Amino acid sequence: GENVEQHPSTLSVQEGDSAVIKCTYSDSASNYFPWYKQELGKRPQLIIDIRSNVGEKKDQRIAVTLNKTAKHFSLHITETQPEDSAVYFCAASGNDYKLSFGAGTTVTVRA
Amino acid sequence: GAGVSQSPRYKVTKRGQDVALRCDPISGHVSLYWYRQALGQGPEFLTYFNYEAQQDKSGLPNDRFSAERPEGSISTLTIQRTEQRDSAMYRCASSLGDRNWGETQYFGPGTRLLVL
Numbered sequence: 001g002e003n004v005e006q007h008p009s010t011l012s013v014q015e016g017d018s019a020v021i022k023c024t025y026s027d028s029a030s031n032y033f034p035w036y037k038q039e040l041g042k043r044p045q046l047i048i049d050i051r052s053n054v055g056e057k058k059d060q061r062i063a064v065t066l067n068k069t070a071k072h073f074s075l076h077i078t079e080t081q082p083e084d085s086a087v088y089f090c091a092a093s094g095n096d097y098k099l100s101f102g103a104g105t106t107v108t109v110r111a
Numbered sequence: 112g113a114g115v116s117q118s119p120r121y122k123v124t125k126r127g128q129d130v131a132l133r134c135d136p137i138s139g140h141v142s143l144y145w146y147r148q149a150l151g152q153g154p155e156f157l158t159y160f161n162y163e164a165q166q167d168k169s170g171l172p173n174d175r176f177s178a179e180r181p182e183g184s185i186s187t188l189t190i191q192r193t194e195q196r197d198s199a200m201y202r203c204a205s206s207l208g209d210r211n212w213g214e215t216q217y218f219g220p221g222t223r224l225l226v227l
Contacts, residue, residue: 006153032213043202043218044154051213089153095212097142098167101153 002027004092006102014110019077021105023090026071030092033066033073034099038087047088048075080109113137115205115219123225124193132188132222134203141208143186144216145178148200154218160186161208193226200224 003026013019025033034049050057050064050073057064061080066073077084087106091099116135124130136143142161146154156170162183171177175193180186190197202221206214 034215036218043220046215046217049213049215091153093213096167097159097206097212097214098144098156098170099146099154099216100156104151104153 002030002092002094002100004090004100004102006090006105008105009103010106010108012108012110013080015080015082017080019075019080019084019107019109021075021088021090021107022072023074023092023102024070024072025092025100027092027094028068028071029094031095032093033064034091035064035075036089036091036101038089038104040086044089077107080107082109082111085109115203115217117201117203117219117222119222120220121223121225123227125227126194127192129189129191130193130224132190132201132224134186134188134205134219136184136186136203136205137217139207140205140217141183142206142214142216143180144204144206145186145188146202146204146218148202148221150200154202157188190224193224195226198224198226 006023031052036044037047038044061078063076087104090102093099145157148154159167160180175191178188200221203219204216
């Protein structure tokens with residue numbers, strides 16, 4: 001089955017700086033890569049996703065890149081704000097729909 | 112509109128008891144998924160329904176776990192003869208079901224199960 005690895009496990013950044021989270025996946029058949037943000041005690045919420053026919057996608061301060069050859073994808077958050085503090089999960093799925101998640105990155109934005 | 116809802120939100124039970132966890136997906140969502148999330152970890156896939164058909168149950172840990180969605184809407188995850196290792200957050204998700212792949216899954220608030 002699919003194996004998704006996520007790094008780093010914790011990330012502390014100064015407000016206004018950028019944050020980058022990287023994930024690798026093992027199954028070359030995976031074609032959908034969502035990112036979820038989970039605040040303490042809340043449900044995971046989709047913040048951005050990318051499909052295998054696209055190399056990069058941006059939504060305001062958030063961007064995701066995908067390198068299918070290397071089987072890795074990354075989340076970039078620019079101009080970080082305190083409300084960006086949360087746990088971020090990457091995930092991957094193929095045509096079987098089930099999402100395989102990374103272990104999560106705890107992001108802390110220091111004011 | 113209303114999101115995915117789950118009940119109960121918290122369940123404390125004694126080892127050996129059966130529990131039933133309920134998921135109510137977003138109205139009109141054809142696909143429904145169950146995941147289990149351990150503390151500090153990402154959700155782990157358990158099972159998937161398309162309408163009332165259980166298409167994939169490869170993630171169910173053993174035969175004490177079962178799930179159903181008899182009318183293609185509400186789903187129930189049942190754990191028989193609970194064990195302490197079953198303690199976790201159980202999350203349900205749903206998606207529209209109108210794509211062949213790459214559908215956005217919307218998660219519910221989860222049921223926190225504690226087996227004493």
